[in-house]
Amino acid sequence: MNYEFPEELEFFEKGFGYSSEYDQDEGQFSFLMDYETGEKLIFTHSPFGNNSVSVKLFLGAELVFHISKEQVTNIAFQAWRGEQVLRIYLAEDFNDFLVYFNPKPRLKYCEA
Numbered sequence: 001m002n003y004e005f006p007e008e009l010e011f012f013e014k015g016f017g018y019s020s021e022y023d024q025d026e027g028q029f030s031f032l033m034d035y036e037t038g039e040k041l042i043f044t045h046s047p048f049g050n051n052s053v054s055v056k057l058f059l060g061a062e063l064v065f066h067i068s069k070e071q072v073t074n075i076a077f078q079a080w081r082g083e084q085v086l087r088i089y090l091a092e093d094f095n096d097f098l099v100y101f102n103p104k105p106r107l108k109y110c111e112a
Contacts, residue, residue: 005075
């Protein structure tokens with residue numbers, strides 16, 4: 001199964017940098033957003049295996065959440081009402097998977 005995802009340049013234009021989990025040779029594309037509040041958002045995707053996405057939020061050294069999903073069909077940057085998000089589309093129907101990254105990090109994941 002193929003999936004569409006933003007070019008690396010789009011991540012950089014939105015304020016992301018590479019995370020320490022980035023490994024192009026292994027097909028793991030990982031980006032980090034650092035916040036003045038001490039939070040760190042790590043967004044990772046990979047076309048290998050089952051087209052996966054992983055999202056982690058740290059507050060200092062403490063892991064606040066980590067969610068990982070497979071069967072990704074599309075990853076897209078979107079914005080509305082002054083917030084920027086990464087929307088992840090899954091092969092499963094009726095999922096709402098949003099990674100808010102600006103102005104503050106948060107996650108919305110719902111299964112219907």
